[in-house]
Amino acid sequence: MNLIVNGNETNVDGELTVNELLTEQNVKMPEMVSVELNGQILRRSEFESTKLNEGDAVEFLYFMGGGHASERATD
Amino acid sequence: MPLSEQQIERYSRHIILEQVGGAGQEKLLSSKVLIVGAGGLGAPAGLYLAAAGVGTIGLVDADSVDLTNLQRQIIHHTSDLGVEKVASARNKMQAINPEVTVETYHIKATADNIRKIIPGYDFVIDGTDNFPAKFLINDACFFERIPFSHAGILRFEGQLITVLPRETACYRCIFHSAPPAGAVPTCSQAGVLGVLAGVIGSLQATEAMKYLLDIGDLVTNALLTYNALTLEFRKVRLNRNPDCPLCGENPQITELTDEEQTICDLNDSKH
Ligand SMILES: [Zn+2]
Numbered sequence: 001m002n003l004i005v006n007g008n009e010t011n012v013d014g015e016l017t018v019n020e021l022l023t024e025q026n027v028k029m030p031e032m033v034s035v036e037l038n039g040q041i042l043r044r045s046e047f048e049s050t051k052l053n054e055g056d057a058v059e060f061l062y063f064m065g066g067g068h069a070s071e072r073a074t075d
Numbered sequence: 076m077p078l079s080e081q082q083i084e085r086y087s088r089h090i091i092l093e094q095v096g097g098a099g100q101e102k103l104l105s106s107k108v109l110i111v112g113a114g115g116l117g118a119p120a121g122l123y124l125a126a127a128g129v130g131t132i133g134l135v136d137a138d139s140v141d142l143t144n145l146q147r148q149i150i151h152h153t154s155d156l157g158v159e160k161v162a163s164a165r166n167k168m169q170a171i172n173p174e175v176t177v178e179t180y181h182i183k184a185t186a187d188n189i190r191k192i193i194p195g196y197d198f199v200i201d202g203t204d205n206f207p208a209k210f211l212i213n214d215a216c217f218f219e220r221i222p223f224s225h226a227g228i229l230r231f232e233g234q235l236i237t238v239l240p241r242e243t244a245c246y247r248c249i250f251h252s253a254p255p256a257g258a259v260p261t262c263s264q265a266g267v268l269g270v271l272a273g274v275i276g277s278l279q280a281t282e283a284m285k286y287l288l289d290i291g292d293l294v295t296n297a298l299l300t301y302n303a304l305t306l307e308f309r310k311v312r313l314n315r316n317p318d319c320p321l322c323g324e325n326p327q328i329t330e331l332t333d334e335e336q337t338i339c340d341l342n343d344s345k346h
Contacts, residue, residue, distance in 0.1 A: 039314055061298060064232070
């Protein structure tokens with residue numbers, strides 16, 4: 001299935017939920033990420049149940065402070 | 076008030092811009108911008124807005140200049156170590172442009188004091204370094220209906236959004252609330268490329284000036300992200316979130332309160 005993740009075309013195997021995509025994309029601290037799916041911000045409680053479809057545009061938006069004091073969610 | 080000859084000379088590079096002109100410069104001179112956080116982001120914003128002749132600039136910061144600040148907070152000099160950041164910043168801004176009034180607030184912004192400070196300002200720049208302050212500024216600007224620029228920087232990346240409260244997507248439309256307790260196991264120092272603060276803080280000043288002059292398009296309903304390593308800017312389109320706890324359809328936040336610091340104690344942190 002082809003998705004657009006943070007603006008990049010990304011191919012993933014099989015069906016995925018948002019939670020599974022977060023894992024697949026190596027997001028280590030999903031609590032530090034907001035997810036936008038096709039222009040709408042998802043509720044955190046929907047990460048588990050929301051299945052992704054071919055062509056979906058997904059954006060991971062990260063909490064960012066002022067330069068230190070919070071570790072970013074991925075490497 | 077008509078511009079003096081000296082002002083016409085000082086601001087000549089603005090005045091010759093068709094979109095600014097003498098009228099625009101007069102508008103800037105009678106405008107008021109509040110900068111919360113006189114650190115990495117606030118430094119370039121304060122310097123450029125003072126140079127531009129924004130008539131009144133407020134600075135809110137409870138900290139004093141520390142050696143670790145000097146790598147990126149270019150408004151503070153080595154000779155300012157130990158000096159209150161608001162005083163240090165005011166000195167540089169007035170050295171650049173003595174006709175700018177700089178109001179200083181040597182306090183930590185809280186729900187109690189912020190609502191007394193921001194009314195009367197035309198635009199607010201969030202140059203703070205921690206999430207409770209960022210939510211506080213978002214909420215205070217919502218209740219007081221004052222447009223503001225939010226920004227964050229980390230390592231080699233930065234982000235920016237301008238919010239016109241009740242009209243365009245707010246910080247809580249994207250980030251509902253601070254991350255849950257325990258989300259971040261350690262309060263490790265992630266670091267930041269110094270110049271990143273200059274890039275993003277300058278963009279915040281740009282947004283303030285565009286708003287004051289009513290020119291161009293603001294970064295509203297979009298999060299601008301910047302990656303210094305790839306030198307890529309992206310605009311992630313956003314909509315107002317009907318679920319937003321502040322500006323959504325069923326708001327849970329109906330009065331200004333301090334967001335609890337759930338990540339780690341940032342009391343000792345420097346901007
Ligand atoms: Zn909102």
